[in-house]
Amino acid sequence: MSGIISLAHITLKEGIRNRALFGIFILALLMFAATIALVNLFMRDIVKVAVDLSLSTISFAGLLMVVFIGTSLLAKDIDKRTIYMVISRPVSRTQYVIGKYLGLCFLVVVAVLLLGIVSSLPVYISSIMYKNPQAVFSWKIYFIAIVFIALKLMLIASVIVFFSSITSTSFISLVLTIAAYLIGSTNETVKGILDSKMEGVEITPPMAFIIKGVYYVFPNLSAFDLKLQAAHGLALAEGYLLSVPLYWLLYTGIMITAGSLIMERREFP
Amino acid sequence: MPLIELNNVSKVFKKEFSRKEVHALNALTLHAHEGEIFGFLGPNGAGKSTAIKLMMNLIRPSTGGISIAGRDASDSGVRRIIGYLPENPYFYDHLSAKELLHFGGKSCNMDNDAIETRTTALLHELDLTESIKRPLRAYSKGMIQRAGLALALIHDPRILIFDEPMSGLDPMGRKKVFNLILRLREEGKTVFFSSHILHDIERLCDRAAILINGTLTRLLDVKEDLPKEKTLEDVFFEEVEKTGGLRE
Numbered sequence: 001m002s003g004i005i006s007l008a009h010i011t012l013k014e015g016i017r018n019r020a021l022f023g024i025f026i027l028a029l030l031m032f033a034a035t036i037a038l039v040n041l042f043m044r045d046i047v048k049v050a051v052d053l054s055l056s057t058i059s060f061a062g063l064l065m066v067v068f069i070g071t072s073l074l075a076k077d078i079d080k081r082t083i084y085m086v087i088s089r090p091v092s093r094t095q096y097v098i099g100k101y102l103g104l105c106f107l108v109v110v111a112v113l114l115l116g117i118v119s120s121l122p123v124y125i126s127s128i129m130y131k132n133p134q135a136v137f138s139w140k141i142y143f144i145a146i147v148f149i150a151l152k153l154m155l156i157a158s159v160i161v162f163f164s165s166i167t168s169t170s171f172i173s174l175v176l177t178i179a180a181y182l183i184g185s186t187n188e189t190v191k192g193i194l195d196s197k198m199e200g201v202e203i204t205p206p207m208a209f210i211i212k213g214v215y216y217v218f219p220n221l222s223a224f225d226l227k228l229q230a231a232h233g234l235a236l237a238e239g240y241l242l243s244v245p246l247y248w249l250l251y252t253g254i255m256i257t258a259g260s261l262i263m264e265r266r267e268f269p
Numbered sequence: 270m271p272l273i274e275l276n277n278v279s280k281v282f283k284k285e286f287s288r289k290e291v292h293a294l295n296a297l298t299l300h301a302h303e304g305e306i307f308g309f310l311g312p313n314g315a316g317k318s319t320a321i322k323l324m325m326n327l328i329r330p331s332t333g334g335i336s337i338a339g340r341d342a343s344d345s346g347v348r349r350i351i352g353y354l355p356e357n358p359y360f361y362d363h364l365s366a367k368e369l370l371h372f373g374g375k376s377c378n379m380d381n382d383a384i385e386t387r388t389t390a391l392l393h394e395l396d397l398t399e400s401i402k403r404p405l406r407a408y409s410k411g412m413i414q415r416a417g418l419a420l421a422l423i424h425d426p427r428i429l430i431f432d433e434p435m436s437g438l439d440p441m442g443r444k445k446v447f448n449l450i451l452r453l454r455e456e457g458k459t460v461f462f463s464s465h466i467l468h469d470i471e472r473l474c475d476r477a478a479i480l481i482n483g484t485l486t487r488l489l490d491v492k493e494d495l496p497k498e499k500t501l502e503d504v505f506f507e508e509v510e511k512t513g514g515l516r517e
Contacts, residue, residue, distance in 0.1 A: 006372050269319070
């Protein structure tokens with residue numbers, strides 16, 4: 001256990017000290033500042049726009065962080081053989097995978113917490129400056145949406161762990177993760193089109209089979225997107241609040257287990 | 270009972286996208302005993318690093334078995350008594366030597382006080398005290414090598430496995446490592462190391478093995494088996510000539 005914790009600890013330290021992280025945070029700060037400056041260009045629903053832009057900024061900055069720093073922390077370990085310094089200690093390959101993943105999760109939590117606090121500022125300023133008695137906004141839903149973004153980023157981190165266990169170069173791992181993200185962000189929409197049987201849209205049975213396969217194999221990232229609900233203050237069903245974290249737990253568990261099994265069999269010549 | 274045992278170990282690498290096979294080790298049998306300094310020599314590409322990686326379970330044997338202190342090399346728990354220095358070590362860029370050693374100690378369940386004491390002593394011995402808080406990416410090649418040695422030693426292991434510990438070191442650094450191995454011998458540790466510096470192996474080691482093209486060609490007691498008026502270097506070149514040099 002101490003091996004897992006100490007590995008997670010140094011992974012977090014490596015991540016926090018990565019210069020790319022500062023760049024991503026500066027970009028996020030500029031986007032938050034732009035949110036304050038731009039919302040008054042909208043005639044109505046200014047708080048909704050501020051909420052939407054702030055959550056998008058957290059999601060985008062978090063995605064850049066987890067994809068670029070995550071692949072550099074994991075795949076580079078194998079690429080540059082820094083993995084030797086860990087697995088030559090009394091740390092099993094499975095403990096290595098879990099420790100690395102936990103370190104990435106700590107990094108996501110720290111980053112999203114910081115971004116979440118900073119993002120409340122443009123939302124708060126817009127709600128004070130442009131008071132609208134008809135606007136329905138709930139801080140509770142806003143913070144739940146931020147927690148869901150953190151879950152989404154941790155799920156992407158588990159995908160990075162999996163791809164890093166099957167590839168030998170950080171570049172391939174990066175490309176595969178970006179592909180999985182793009183598919184995961186759109187697969188629900190594509191399946192929606194398939195299920196709705198829209199007129200004029202003809203989908204052959206093999207194509208329908210492929211779409212369903214992709215839908216179940218790749219993560220459904222749109223399930224973690226609560227921007228609409230947060231912007232409009234829409235109530236969240238209890239079942240939804242439970243099922244999404246359960247889906248996260250299941251998908252992440254599969255990715256980490258698969259990554260560990262592959263790493264246990266892998267050789268590092 | 271030998272502390273390190275390689276019994277009839279072979280390793281075959283299969284090239285990706287081709288049927289070509291590379292026989293890196295052929296039926297290697299080697300035993301290193303408690304308290305022994307064992308030198309492992311051979312030309313580049315002879316299979317020394319492959320044998321060491323097999324001992325560390327970084328790769329697995331195609332045939333044969335490896336045990337360390339009576340336990341299978343694949344048992345991660347056995348690495349609690351091993352300190353390993355890879356050839357050309359590479360560490361996390363943003364960590365300092367102190368943080369690296371803290372990780373090394375924690376991964377072996379050491380308490381913070383013991384880690385602190387060992388870190389101070391080792392970094393002093395390896396002349397890294399002044400760079401204790403500098404990130405490892407700012408270290409020179411020799412400093413990285415010495416930080417790697419400190420990491421291998423932090424948990425005071427019974428067995429030390431070093432892959433080319435003198436590589437990249439200046440004469441002062443080499444002397445430090447030389448003295449370190451002498452100290453480890455006095456403490457009764459078992460040291461297994463590969464090197465191209467035959468003079469150092471001759472002065473330091475109790476026994477040495479010569480590996481050429483993945484095959485053990487000679488195993489000798491350095492103090493007793495060396496023919497009179499011949500150095501280890503002479504014996505090594507004779508062995509290389511006998512086998513017709515290194516394969517392509």
